[in-house]
Amino acid sequence: MMNKLLAVTGMIVGLWGSAVVWAADVSLQGQMAESSAGACPDTVARLTLVTDDYGSETSWQLTDSNFQTLYSGANYSDNTVYTEDFCLANGSYSFTIFDTYGDGICCQYGQGSYAISVDGKALVSGGSFGNSETAGFTIEDSDGLPDLSEYYKDAEGTTGYALKTALYNIIKDHSSQGYSALWSFYREQELDSYFENDGSILDIYSENPEGSDPYVFARSTDQCGSYNSEGDCYNREHSFPRSWFGGAREPMNSDIHHIFATDGYVNAKRGSYPYGEVGVTTYISSNGSKLGAAASGLGYTGTVFEPIDEFKGDVARAYFYMATRYQNVIAGWENNTTYSDAVLNGSSNQVFEPWFLNLLLAWHQQDPVSQKEKDRNEAAYGFQGNRNPFVDYPEFAGLIWGK
Numbered sequence: 001m002m003n004k005l006l007a008v009t010g011m012i013v014g015l016w017g018s019a020v021v022w023a024a025d026v027s028l029q030g031q032m033a034e035s036s037a038g039a040c041p042d043t044v045a046r047l048t049l050v051t052d053d054y055g056s057e058t059s060w061q062l063t064d065s066n067f068q069t070l071y072s073g074a075n076y077s078d079n080t081v082y083t084e085d086f087c088l089a090n091g092s093y094s095f096t097i098f099d100t101y102g103d104g105i106c107c108q109y110g111q112g113s114y115a116i117s118v119d120g121k122a123l124v125s126g127g128s129f130g131n132s133e134t135a136g137f138t139i140e141d142s143d144g145l146p147d148l149s150e151y152y153k154d155a156e157g158t159t160g161y162a163l164k165t166a167l168y169n170i171i172k173d174h175s176s177q178g179y180s181a182l183w184s185f186y187r188e189q190e191l192d193s194y195f196e197n198d199g200s201i202l203d204i205y206s207e208n209p210e211g212s213d214p215y216v217f218a219r220s221t222d223q224c225g226s227y228n229s230e231g232d233c234y235n236r237e238h239s240f241p242r243s244w245f246g247g248a249r250e251p252m253n254s255d256i257h258h259i260f261a262t263d264g265y266v267n268a269k270r271g272s273y274p275y276g277e278v279g280v281t282t283y284i285s286s287n288g289s290k291l292g293a294a295a296s297g298l299g300y301t302g303t304v305f306e307p308i309d310e311f312k313g314d315v316a317r318a319y320f321y322m323a324t325r326y327q328n329v330i331a332g333w334e335n336n337t338t339y340s341d342a343v344l345n346g347s348s349n350q351v352f353e354p355w356f357l358n359l360l361l362a363w364h365q366q367d368p369v370s371q372k373e374k375d376r377n378e379a380a381y382g383f384q385g386n387r388n389p390f391v392d393y394p395e396f397a398g399l400i401w402g403k
């Protein structure tokens with residue numbers, strides 16, 4: 001696809017590099033719009049660029065949310081109208097225009113301008129700037145469904161439990177690395193590059209996002225081990241407790257997507273209690289993770305464990321992953337323990353009891369996907385060969401479970 005896009009850019013320069021006649025441009029633009037729009041499965045956005053008296057000073061680029069340059073242009077003639085069509089999947093984009101002289105393209109030496117529009121409606125526009133100007137915009141097409149990347153193509157156009165099943169088929173065949181390999185993942189990947197950025201283990205039960213941490217774990221050397229109190233060592237926390245799936249059974253027991261490095265002592269406090277919002281706190285960790293009686297109105301009465309706000313969405317998306325990756329077997333886990341029964345409803349599609357599903361969806365909304373999760377998902381993909389779809393496409397949760 002990149003080759004074709006680059007070819008389109010090159011073609012425009014070739015065709016119009018010396019064109020100054022407006023009438024000729026119009027007919028060429030018409031051909032260009034038809035040919036590229038016809039080949040675009042997504043949304044066609046059109047750039048209209050009018051150069052000023054010094055067209056050669058102007059260049060631009062269009063980048064996606066991963067900072068990849070999708071389109072670019074340069075070497076323009078003076079006082080000329082150019083158009084170029086972009087074929088864009090749903091997502092966020094940045095358009096940056098440059099002027100090498102530093103006086104923009106309007107309005108001292110000509111009346112230059114730029115605009116990007118979809119169906120004739122301008123998303124961004126301008127012309128008066130200095131060395132450069134960046135304008136962000138978002139593309140959403142009319143069916144309301146996300147345009148999926150190559151990994152997820154087989155799920156394109158599906159919603160509800162059909163989407164969940166399509167995702168299951170995409171992520172189900174991961175390559176389990178075994179339980180001890182989790183240590184090497186933590187050593188290389190589960191590191192604080194986001195808060196203190198000190199390369200220590202990033203522990204969701206002790207990280208204090210607003211300030212310094214109560215204690216810090218050196219990777220490898222502070223692996224558990226035995227512990228008597230917080231800060232002694234870190235171990236491998238099955239956010240989805242292993243007893244719920246029947247013990248140390250693979251591949252669940254070693255599935256990195258739901259197993260986080262956490263303080264051993266806090267992990268033991270959490271035990272296999274359901275996550276939930278605490279009403280009366282009986283234990284609180286140094287970073288504010290709580291154990292206690294469920295808050296009234298939660299729809300569940302019993303002991304629950306509440307991570308801090310910063311990591312609520314992280315665990316919610318780990319649960320969405322579990323419900324999807326193991327949808328072939330998860331219906332059979334309900335009666336493994338009292339707590340699995342409290343959380344699971346015995347189905348392979350909805351998977352969760354209503355109170356718990358509402359909680360997960362709320363946490364998912366309140367704590368959106370962070371860079372830490374994106375990086376971890378990418379690393380997990382390298383580690384075991386499958387992805388957490390709910391990190392890549394947060395909208396999947398709503399498309400599957402409503403809300």
Ligand SMILES: [Ca+2]
Nearest residue numbers: 192195196213
């Ligand atoms: Ca830290």
Ligand SMILES: [Ca+2]
Nearest residue numbers: 195208211213
């Ligand atoms: Ca911190």
Ligand SMILES: [Ca+2]
Nearest residue numbers: 310311314367
């Ligand atoms: Ca988070």
Ligand SMILES: [Ca+2]
Nearest residue numbers: 341342344345
């Ligand atoms: Ca149940």
